[in-house]
Amino acid sequence: MSEIYNFKVKDLFQRDYDLAAxxxxxxxxxxxxxxxxxxxxxxxxxxxxxxxxxxxxxxxQEPGNAEDIIEVCERNYGVTFPVMEKIDVNGDNAHPLFEYLKKEKPGILGLKRIKWNFEKFLIDKQGNVVNRYSSMVKPFDIEPDILKLME
Known part of the structure; x- marks a missing residue:
């Protein structure tokens, strides 16, 4: 079983979310x-x-508190997908999940740091981190890669 499935995170309401699911x-x-x-x-x-x-x-991961995140994600954009709690993605307090993702799929020139908001990691059905996309890559631009992994 992939290491990613060992991680547990919390959602916005501080409920445990087990990535093994x-x-x-x-x-x-x-x-x-x-x-x-x-x-x-x-x-x-x-x-x-x-x-x-x-x-x-x-x-x-968001800069605001839970109420701010809910306001933007749900009310402004109609988000219904799971949203996790505010965490650090870089630095000494970076969440272990993001440390793992960055190690598995470094950015350009081997950069392990998250450069900016909306960096994306694509993980296959076996839990392998198969790609990392910059903030400039739009969500529908990665859909072909998602579809290939769903086959």
Whole structure:
């Protein structure tokens, strides 16, 4: 079993979310920010989620508190996919899940740091981190890769 399935995270309401529940599913993990030029990507991620919700997860990290995150994600963009608690993705307090993702799939020139909001990690049904996408890559641009992994 892949190491990713050993991680547990918390959702916005501090409920445990065991990533082992995602075994045999294609997973997309990304960090978000509600006050960022890339925030409108949430709308397309919601469309992707609704289209493929039996095969993926969309997790995020936010700068605000839980109420701020709910306001932006649910009310402004109609998000229904799972949203995780606010966490650090870089630095000494980076969440172990993001440390793992960055180790498995470094960025350009081997960069392990999350460069900006809305970096995306694509994980196959076996829990392997197969790709990392920059903030500039739009959600529907990764759909072909998601579909290949769903086959």
């Amino acid at each position: 995602l075994k045999d599913k294609v997973v997309v993990v990304f960090n978000t920010a509600s006050k960022c030029g890339f925030t409108p990507q949430l709308e397309d991620f919601e469309k992707l989620y609704k289209k493929h919700k039996d095969n993926g997860l969309f997790a995020n």
